[in-house]
Amino acid sequence: MTPEELSSAILSCLRDAVSAGDINVDPPAEVRVERPKNRDHGDWATNIALQVAKRAGMNPRDFASLLKGRLEEVDGVASVDIAGPGFLNIVLDASAAGELARNIVDTGSSYGTSQVMSDQRINLEFVSANPTGPIHLGGTRWAAVGDALARIFEAAGAAVTREYYFNDHGSQIDKFARSLLASAKEQPAPEDGYAGQYITDIAARVLSIAPAVLDQDDDASQEQFRAIGVDLMFGDIKASLHAFGVDFDVYFHEDSLHKDGAVGKLLEQLKGSGSLYSADGAWWLRSTEFGDDKDRVVIKSDGDPAYIAGDIAYIQNKLDRGFTLNLYLLGADHHGYVARLKAAAAALGHSADSVEVLIGQMVNLVREGKAVRMSKRAGTVVTLEDLVDAVGVDAARYALARYSADSNIDIDLDLLVKKSNDNPVFYVQYAHARSCAAARNAAAAGVDGSEFDAGTLAHESETELLAHLGTYPSVVAQSAQFREPHRVARHLEVIAGSYHRWYASCRITPIGEQQAAAVNHTRLWLNNATTQVLGNGLGLLGVSAPERM
Known part of the structure; x- marks a missing residue:
């Protein structure tokens, strides 16, 4: 049973209780289940009673009690306890928990995907470095984060266009x-x-x-x-x-907005709508009416369009192409763009929510404890090539994607070339390679997938690994919802750690001349499920999943 299936089962129990007249409340759209930090509290827990009881005019523990009886009748649920003010702690039977391993293997590369964003057409603009020099470290960060985010959006069902804004005007x-x-x-x-x-x-x-x-x-x-x-x-x-593994669907030339008259035509339209006004010899956008901190000059006193004029025309162009979400990934010096771009969309008669801006912070390279500042190609600017030359594409992409984009980060070059568990990309890739080696060794020992008995996956390390594998789809969905690819990277590290502990505790191949038993064949399914999830997750980050290291 996956966390999603358990969530659906709890929601079904709640709806049944409402239909029977035991509870008078409108059920929520979904119920969240989480892995308790203390395993003594069960396999999964939910606070649905605390969330909904007040609306039903009930004490949360009484509300939880009504759900407990129904939930204990669900196939695969071994027991349900009420804790504290009304938490429901749920223990699954071993067969229900273990069935997830076969489900993952059968689902394959689609495991973790969903259709939660299937109604979205997303224009994702990132990097967009001026064609006046190599891509610096900040642009490299956006290349890693932006491409990972595009892959995660696609895994959530969205149609994504990767776009590069070619600044060839000015x-x-x-x-x-x-x-x-x-x-x-x-x-x-x-x-x-x-x-x-x-x-x-x-x-x-x-x-x-x-x-x-x-x-x-x-x-x-x-x-x-x-x-x-x-x-x-x-x-x-x-x-x-x-x-670096990053390609774009569209290379949009800024100059085209000026050459085809789109900027001038749009500015005249805004004058006619009253969204622009004249003052001090210039034309201003009434951006404060749409949430900006100040009005912006759109046509300067010399008659030339200000830079924001091109931005406004570019937003209109994207909206004309039918995108429901236009997401900009901009550098740390672009904080002022957030409100002005949203205001521009609103002034054009569109929802401000059709434009979203993510701001990335600074990246520092460190070697032997000291900042790395010099570049062979670009003087004092560290470039994409400098980073890749130092640590390779996989380590560079993973290191840049595993942190929240709005945080400053220090990249330790010495660490990223180490083949040790201290190196996060090595740690995850080695878990994948180890699971592939385990499958090869199993085949040599006559262990295959011919048998599957979910109930044999009862070791503590197995229930832990299954739980983390089961959480993977919700992590991907949350990464898309919150625009945070680092959630995937961090969860892969959790899975890798859990796999390494399981590998040390549970044998896939029999000892000596013993014949393979059902537990051996079933553990191979769990091993292969881990291979699949690690491979899927690394793929979302644009990082390779090696079979040998």
Whole structure:
């Protein structure tokens, strides 16, 4: 019996009690069950009586008592106790608990998936680094978190479009082009420009593509460096992300919003609707009416659109494409964007909830206890390639995804290359590889899946492992609900620890010349169920699940 099945059974008992007139209350949409911290309190517990009793005009313990009698009649429930003010502590019989192992193996890669977000069309925009340099560490964090989040949304049934906003309009591109031109002419970088080996490399590549680029005036040369250099830089960015296991469905060019007139047309529409007003020679969005802390300049006093004008047009473009949720993953310096983007959606006549912004915090690299600050390619900026060169793709992705995105993190490079239990990605991957090795050893010893007796999975370590495997689907659903991929990573570590303890306590293969018994065959099912869940979870994080280590 899975936690979801137990939850449904409790809800069914509650509805039966209401139908019989024993309880007068509207049943909730769902009932949560949780694993008690103290195993003496049972396999699962629920506080449904505490949540609902007051609405029914009853004492919570009396309410729990009515549910207890009905719940004890459910197949697979061994006993039910009432604890404290009205908690229901539930013990499953061994057969009901153990049946989960076969269910997981039969379900395979679909175990943990659901349709809880099947009504959602999500536009997930992440990374979106300016094509003026390599992806820095903050963008690398969003690559890992964003791609994992997309996979988790899809596991919850949502249709997801991964989108990269190509910032090819504005002053940053001008600075990039001037920096390339200066490098090609062997001059110092402009005061407000870009430096680093990558600028030298790209300038040289532009010269190899267009050898005569310097045989013209600076304005014409700069324009060629802009066109060719941006294309080369963005090609490098795409290649870096692909090597990191991250690819996008849509690369949206900011410049297209200005070239096709979308920005100007939308601003005129907002003027007509009254959402913009004129003051001090500029046009302002009435964003405070929609929850922002101040009104925002949309058209500057010189008549040029402010940066937010493109943001507004971009939101409208996404909504026109039919997305029900437009999720932005932005860096730590973008806190002000949360309210303004929501206000822009509201000003356009859409729900502010159609826009959501997640803010990621800083990442620091540490080696030998000291901060790592220098990069071979980009001067003082640490890049995606720097991190991957140091620890590899799997360790980098896992380390960045296992923390809440809104927390600052220190990545210990020394730890992530260790083959020890202190290294979290090694710990989880080794559990997967160990379970694969156990299956190979079982096959060599004549243990197969020909028998399954759920009641034999009665060892304490087995009930613990089954409980954690059973919780996995709800962890995935919660990760999608709260936009927190780190919940999956942390739960995989719990499963790995539980598996290692089980492996040390319970034999899959018989000892010596003994014949394989039902318990051996059944334990192989549990072993393989663990393999499946660890593989599924690592897949959601974009991390490989090795069969040998």
